[in-house]
Every structure is written in structure tokens, then in C-alpha cells.
Amino acid sequence: MNEYEIMLLLDPELAEERANEIIQRIRDSVEGAQGTWDGHEPWGRRRLAYEIGHKTEAVYHLFLFTVPAETLAEIVRVLKITDGVVRHGAYKRVKGSTHTKAPAQVAVGAPASAPAEDGDDIDTASE
Numbered sequence: 001m002n003e004y005e006i007m008l009l010l011d012p013e014l015a016e017e018r019a020n021e022i023i024q025r026i027r028d029s030v031e032g033a034q035g036t037w038d039g040h041e042p043w044g045r046r047r048l049a050y051e052i053g054h055k056t057e058a059v060y061h062l063f064l065f066t067v068p069a070e071t072l073a074e075i076v077r078v079l080k081i082t083d084g085v086v087r088h089g090a091y092k093r094v095k096g097s098t099h100t101k102a103p104a105q106v107a108v109g110a111p112a113s114a115p116a117e118d119g120d121d122i123d124t125a126s127e
Helices: 016-032 069-080
Strands: 002-010 036-052 055-067 085-092
Touching: 002 016, 002 036, 002 069, 016 036, 016 055, 016 069, 055 069, 055 085, 069 085
Parallel strands: none
Antiparallel strands: 002 055, 002 085, 036 055
């Protein structure tokens, strides 16, 4: 059994009931293979870095679970053919890693950080 995580991007126009069905299907696959469901973190609607299928936003979900490799392969196969899935990525988790909340969203047009003032990076203690 290996620890995995899947980042799932769903179509923002997808009905909530259909999104819940997709999520439940993944969970049923994990539990049906005697795996453990370690968590589901809905990150919400976020802007995509680039347009995918004429969509500029997606609804993000992070799944954490432990299953055999064969089960992960089946989950990925099903996600590839499921309508409403914009993108997905399945990754092996690093032992001992923890996930906190979703990263903060950056407002469009806002600077990533404040620019440094001239001379801020100069060490004046040695002068």
C-alpha cells in the first residue's frame, strides 16, 4: 500500500450533485480496495494559469489516501474518461509530509510582494 494524493480540477459549470458523484466514486474505489481515505480538501474555485478547453477557472479538490498501485491506476483511468474533469494529477506522497489549508489566492493585478527599497539589502553593520 502506498500513500497518494490527487489534485482534481473540475469544470466550474458542473452541477454540484455531479461533482459530489465524482468525488464519491473516487472514495468508493479507495475503500473498495481496502485502502484508507486520509482526507479531502476542497480548495474551491480558482483561476487557471492558462486556459484549458476554453475555461479560465476550475474547482480544485485535493484527495489524500492510501491504496495499492493497481487501484490508483484504475482511479486515474476513470478520471481520464469522466466528463466534467478538466485536469487531474496523481502523485505519491512523501513520507511524513503534511498538508495545511489551500494556498491563498492572489488578487488579479496585485503585486506578488512589495519591492525592496534601494539599499535595503546592504549590510551597513560592517562599515
